[in-house]
Amino acid sequence: MSADGTRLAYSAFTETSNVWSILPSLTSAVSVSQAQPVTNGNQTIEAFDISRDGRWLVFDSNRNGVQQIYRVPLGGGEAQRLTNDSGGALWPRWSPDGREIAFQTFHGGRRQAYVASAEGEGAVQVSASADDERSAGEQVLLVIGSDTVPPSVGDWSPDGRMLACGCGDQGLVTVPSAGGPARRLVPGSAVTTVAYPAWSTDGRLIYYITREAGVPVTVSVVPAGGGAPRVVVRFDDPTRPWHRYGLRVHGERVYFTLGDLQSDIWVAELEHGR
16 A cells, blocks of 8 residues: 555456367477467366367366356367356366266365266266265375375276376376276375376376476376386476366377466555545
8 A cells, every 4th residue: 555545556366277289299398389279268277178089178167257067079169068056066077988077066065076968967966975075086095015195186097997196296106996006107206296197098108297396397108007207298388387287188189278377466546435
């Protein structure tokens, strides 16, 4: 506030994010500056998924004020709203056959998992625990040797036989869906976290986000059977930062969310009441 009390200076923060895609190189990491937009608009997309047949992109968006689930043809077109939940709907995931979409909503102050048809009809609650159910119930607790890996968001392999988990500073881990010993494919550390794994369409590779303090975020890939990881995308353009939770793979392209974060300074004239 000014010394005479007649003006107020303040900052106004705005945040938007959309889905972008990029074609990785087989030989070296590519810059995010080469990415192309898939969605656009004044909205914040947190998470998204691509149907197995590559026809549809499903995502959550606050374009109408409250985060809801939408779908749009992956090749472009008009977005179709699938949910209308007062508590919001987030984290959509396609079923393997593309007939259903799983997502989460807030009810009673907790996240619970729901499943609806691909057209958004007949939503049914499929969890009723006292805890939060995040990412459509894909939370697991892994034990690797004597190490306990904390609950983590995971991604199922295309054949449904394996679950990949990005476990923060514990690295990238896979575990059989039917139960059995877990395997650590990529180590983490106190300064490097691994998150949001995404299987390649053929199930041979696992992509994931790596974050390290003071270093640009990267997308890396590692063979699902084990091997040396390599960086395929670098978020080295400060005008195109990686945003929140999105990372998916379809065909030869990698899909992710990019954010647009802005803050402007405003000055308002103040009126003093008598």
